Amino acid sequence: xxxxxxxxxxxxxxxxxxxxxxxxxxxxxxxxxxxxxxxxxxxxxxxxxxxxxxxxxxxxxxxxxxxxxxxxxxxxxxxxxxxxxxxxxxxxxxxxxxxxxxxxxxxxxxxxxxxxxxxxxxxxxxxxxxxxxxxxxxxxxxxxxxxxxxxxxxxxxxxxxxxxxxxxxxxxxxxxxxxxxxxxxxxxxxxxxxxxxxxxxxxxxxxxxxxxxxxxxxxxxxxxxxxxxxxxxxxxxxxxxxxxxxxxxxxxxxxxxxxxxxxxxxxxxxxxxxxxxxxxxxxxxxxxxxxxxxxxxxxxxxxxxx
Amino acid sequence: xxxxxxxxxxxxxxxxxxxxxxxxxxxxxxxxxxxxxxxxxxxxxxxxxxxxxxxxxxxxxxxxxxxxxxxxxxxxxxxxxxxxxxxxxxxxxxxxxxxxxxxxxxxxxxxxxxxxxxxxxxxxxxxxxxxxxxxxxxxxxxxxxxxxxxxxxxxxxxxxxxxxxxxxxxxxxxxxxxxxxxxxxxxxxxxxxxxxxxxxxxxxxxxxxxxxxxxxxxxxxxxxxxxxxxxxxxxxxxxxxxxxxxxxxxxxxxxxxxx
Numbered sequence: 001x002x003x004x005x006x007x008x009x010x011x012x013x014x015x016x017x018x019x020x021x022x023x024x025x026x027x028x029x030x031x032x033x034x035x036x037x038x039x040x041x042x043x044x045x046x047x048x049x050x051x052x053x054x055x056x057x058x059x060x061x062x063x064x065x066x067x068x069x070x071x072x073x074x075x076x077x078x079x080x081x082x083x084x085x086x087x088x089x090x091x092x093x094x095x096x097x098x099x100x101x102x103x104x105x106x107x108x109x110x111x112x113x114x115x116x117x118x119x120x121x122x123x124x125x126x127x128x129x130x131x132x133x134x135x136x137x138x139x140x141x142x143x144x145x146x147x148x149x150x151x152x153x154x155x156x157x158x159x160x161x162x163x164x165x166x167x168x169x170x171x172x173x174x175x176x177x178x179x180x181x182x183x184x185x186x187x188x189x190x191x192x193x194x195x196x197x198x199x200x201x202x203x204x205x206x207x208x209x210x211x212x213x214x215x216x217x218x219x220x221x222x223x224x225x226x227x228x229x230x231x232x233x234x235x236x237x238x239x240x241x242x243x244x245x246x247x248x249x250x251x252x253x254x255x256x257x258x259x260x261x262x263x264x265x266x267x268x269x270x271x272x273x274x275x276x277x278x279x280x281x282x283x284x285x286x287x288x289x290x291x292x293x294x295x296x297x298x299x300x301x302x303x304x305x306x
Numbered sequence: 307x308x309x310x311x312x313x314x315x316x317x318x319x320x321x322x323x324x325x326x327x328x329x330x331x332x333x334x335x336x337x338x339x340x341x342x343x344x345x346x347x348x349x350x351x352x353x354x355x356x357x358x359x360x361x362x363x364x365x366x367x368x369x370x371x372x373x374x375x376x377x378x379x380x381x382x383x384x385x386x387x388x389x390x391x392x393x394x395x396x397x398x399x400x401x402x403x404x405x406x407x408x409x410x411x412x413x414x415x416x417x418x419x420x421x422x423x424x425x426x427x428x429x430x431x432x433x434x435x436x437x438x439x440x441x442x443x444x445x446x447x448x449x450x451x452x453x454x455x456x457x458x459x460x461x462x463x464x465x466x467x468x469x470x471x472x473x474x475x476x477x478x479x480x481x482x483x484x485x486x487x488x489x490x491x492x493x494x495x496x497x498x499x500x501x502x503x504x505x506x507x508x509x510x511x512x513x514x515x516x517x518x519x520x521x522x523x524x525x526x527x528x529x530x531x532x533x534x535x536x537x538x539x540x541x542x543x544x545x546x547x548x549x550x551x552x553x554x555x556x557x558x559x560x561x562x563x564x565x
Contacts, residue, residue, distance in 0.1 A: 003474045010404055010473055015375035019519030020470065087517050094536025095556045100519055185507035185542070193513060194543055265516075268509070269474040 004270040018104040026083050027266065029076035034259035036073050038287070039150060041252060041295040047235050048298035058224050058231040066220075067126055071119060074215055077207055078114050082107045084200045091197060118216050125219035129226055157290065161283025169278060192261050199254045206251045236303040245299055252295045260288035307393055309334040309343060309385065313355065314401035315411050324408065336391040340398060341369055341380035357412040364526060367462030371412055372401045377464040377524040403467035405476055419463050422479045425505055426487035431498035443495045452553045453492040456485045456534050458527040465521035465531045471514045478514040479506065481521040481531045488534040491546060492553070499546050507542045515539070 011024060043057040060066065086103045090096060214220070224231040238244050263284050271277040309331040316324035329347045341362050348355045357380070359369040364382040371380050374388055380400070389396035406414035437443060459482060466472050466480035487506055491499040506512045512535055521531040541549045 006404075007470050007474045011470055013375065014372070014404075014468065014520070016468070016470075016518070016520045017523060019517070023470070023516055023518040090517060090532075091536060091539065093552075094533040094540065095553070097519070097522065097530060097533045097536070100517075100532075185504045186509045186511075186513070189509050189513040190507060190542060193539065269471065269514070272475070 003272065007270070018101050022083055022086070022104045022107065025079060026087075027262075029080040029083075030259065030262045031266065032076045033073065033080060034263060036069070037255055037259055038291060041256070041291050042150070042153070044235075045294045045298035047232055047303055048301040049294075051232050051304060054235075055224065055231050058220070059227065061220050061223075062129065062227070070215060070220060071122065074118060074122070074211055075111070075115055077211055078118075079107070079111045081200075081204045081208060082110050082114075085204065088197045088200060121216050122219065125221050129221040154287075157287040158283050160286045161281075162279045164286060165275070165279040165282040168282070169275070192264075196258060196261060199258045202250070203254055203258060206247065207255060210247075210251055232303050239299075239302050245302075249296060249299055252299065253292055256288055256292050256295075260284050307334050307336070307385075307389065308332055308395040310395060310397050311343065311347060312397070312399040313347075313411070315355075316408055317354070317410055334385055334396065336384065336386040336389070338385045339381055340371075340373055340378075340383050340385070340400070343385070343398070344380060344400070356410045365460065367460030367526075370403050370462040370464045370467070370526075372403055372467075374399050377403055377468045379462060379464070379526045382526050403463060405467045405469075405472045406463070416463065418476055419466060419480070419482070420461075422466075422483040423461065423486060425479060426483050426490075426502050427498060427505075428486045428490065430490070430493075430496055431501070432496060434495075434497075445494045448554065448557065449494040451557055452494075452550060453489050455529055456489040456492075458529050459485050459489070460527060461486075462526060464524040464526055465529075468520040468524035469515075470518055470520065471516055475510070475514065477510045479511050481515070481535060484512055484515070484535045484538050485529060485531055488538055491538065491541060492550060499541070503538070503542050503546075506538055512539050512542065 011020060014020070043054065043061075046054040046057055061070075083104070086100070086107050089103070090100055214223075223234045239248075264281055267277060267280045267284065271280060311329040311331065312326050313329065314324050315321070315327045329351055331343055331346055334343065341359055344355065344357055348357075357369065357371070359381060360366040362369070362381045364379055367379065369380040370377060372378075373380065373383060374397075385396055385398075388398060400412065402408050402412045402414050406416060406418055409415050432443075434443070461482060463482060465485070466482045469478075469481055472478050472480050484506060487502045490496045491502055515532075515535045517532060517536070519532050521535075522529075522533075525531050537549050537553070540552075
């Protein structure tokens with residue numbers, strides 16, 4: 001953790017160029033998106049596991065706190081997608097590095113160009129929904145219905161991760177990662193490097209398409225017709241078409257593996273105690289698998305009675 | 307002009323923590339190099355100021371420091387970099403490079419850096435006997451051009467200590483070691499590319515590079531550091547030969563170096 005503090009302060013002190021800021025934003029945007037993704041897959045899975053709670057979840061999404069979060073989320077995804085493409089280009093054609101600073105500027109510019117009309121469209125939905133009436137911040141139900149169960153789930157994942165880590169440690173006698181002098185080529189890191197790039201490319205249309213439909217064109221308020229209809233009906237209508245389910249399964253799996261592997265990179269950068277690092281990595285792994293399974297079951301199961 | 311120096315001081319025998327100290331120099335020229343001014347401080351004002359320098363002409367790479375926020379060789383950077391020629395005064399802040407243990411003032415312990423360097427086997431490995439005529443092992447200008455850029459490294463550690471991944475985790479092998487490995491991996495006379503790629507394919511190898519690009523402008527020899535790291539990553543994933551062919555194609559597009 002100490003090196004995380006060092007990195008944050010020194011990134012501010014070191015006069016790095018645009019690439020350094022692109023990296024900071026890429027990480028922050030990626031972690032922010034992952035946090036939302038975890039919450040989002042869990043709440044959407046309620047459409048299968050607990051339809052009544054799903055209606056409640058959608059109403060919570062329509063509170064001011066989440067409305068603000070939605071704007072931040074869209075900005076994070078758009079920037080992360082554009083900058084990801086920039087990274088992929090220079091990874092596969094290193095000789096083009098001379099253009100990387102220009103490319104980083106283009107990424108910033110393209111993000112703004114895309115975000116301005118997007119935010120205008122999203123703001124129209126917001127204005128329509130809140131339309132003049134008094135705004136009820138509704139913090140209490142958010143805490144009660146979202147933060148507590150979500151936090152509980154995190155604790156369960158952490159405990160499972162630590163337990164698994166202890167078992168793996170006891171079985172293999174692995175004390176953590178050795179230094180470079182002793183190390184051997186890592187299959188995992190090599191495969192994940194390629195996976196991050198391929199899944200990233202696939203996620204650009206998948207995630208941006210999903211965002212465009214759900215957050216910009218239709219908007220989160222349309223899911224339950226601004227509180228007058230059923231959110232489950234909306235989902236059911238969408239999932240009638242098998243193509244949407246395949247789309248959602250792909251998005252679910254690719255985005256979660258991509259996101260949790262990104263989290264693994266962050267864990268490996270800033271934790272140095274081998275036991276802590278292994279524990280956190282197993283926690284991330286357990287959480288990733290659990291959330292994919294939960295999401296996949298509800299996608300396959302669909303809306304009850306549909 | 308007048309130069310106001312702000313220098314990070316630390317004496318392990320006296321100080322619990324590093325601190326900043328200011329020095330003022332008169333009659334400074336825009337063409338003075340920072341290392342000369344550090345000498346003037348040491349010789350005229352405070353003999354305890356400690357820093358490394360050997361050749362003092364940008365060849366040996368021993369005076370890497372963070373100067374006004376960026377890693378530079380004190381012997382290669384002119385006052386002119388930080389102020390207009392007719393300026394009244396110039397402010398120069400000097401601190402040790404980050405990520406290696408500070409021994410005293412601007413001197414860091416380079417051993418962790420060199421142990422990463424040794425890890426990538428920085429010497430020719432081949433089972434071919436030396437040529438019978440007793441002369442050098444030959445290669446074509448094109449074979450040389452593929453790795454020419456990475457032969458220029460002087461191991462000053464400017465790149466490695468500009469890297470946020472290295473600040474976060476000093477077991478990361480670092481840009482300089484990868485540059486040095488690149489120099490042998492793509493050398494047609496060397497036969498140990500696989501051994502080096504095993505080291506660089508480890509979790510603390512090239513994978514810790516996040517293409518932040520701090521290393522490339524930090525290099526006082528203008529080595530395309532991030533490009534070299536990118537080529538090493540591609541060599542691990544797609545094979546050395548793939549990258550070699552890509553480089554040959556790129557070289558054909560640019561005018562050939564004079565022979």
